[in-house]
Amino acid sequence: MQQEIVEKIKNDPKYQELVSNRSRFAWILSIIILVIYYSFIMVIAFAPQTFAAKIAEGSVITIGIPIGILIIVSAFVLTGIYVWRANSEFDSLIDQIKEDIK
DSSP states (O other): OHHHHHHHHHTOHHHHHHHHHHHHHHHHHHHHHHHHHHHHHHHHHHOHHHHHSBSSTTOSOBTHHHHHHHHHHHHHHHHHHHHHHIIIIIHHHHHHHHHHHO
16 A cells, blocks of 8 residues: 555656756755855865955955855855745645645
8 A cells, every 4th residue: 555655656747846846956056056165165276365365454354254154154045045945835746746645
């Protein structure tokens, strides 16, 4: 009986749509954060003087510190975007699939 339910869910077009949309969206967000992180590391590796510039005359803070903070914040923002979409679009699809199975 359990295997029958699993097969019914796997063959449901809404389930296939859910898996496809969720996977594509997760890959897009992953690529965005990887580009951000690797760009930061590449600038540090090949042009370190770029992030070594001081924010203001006499300041001890370099431009790299706020950029690093922005990178961390961007990870939180992208996570929030995923959670928002998961709670709105993906959860409603899951609820529809559950109703169709009953």
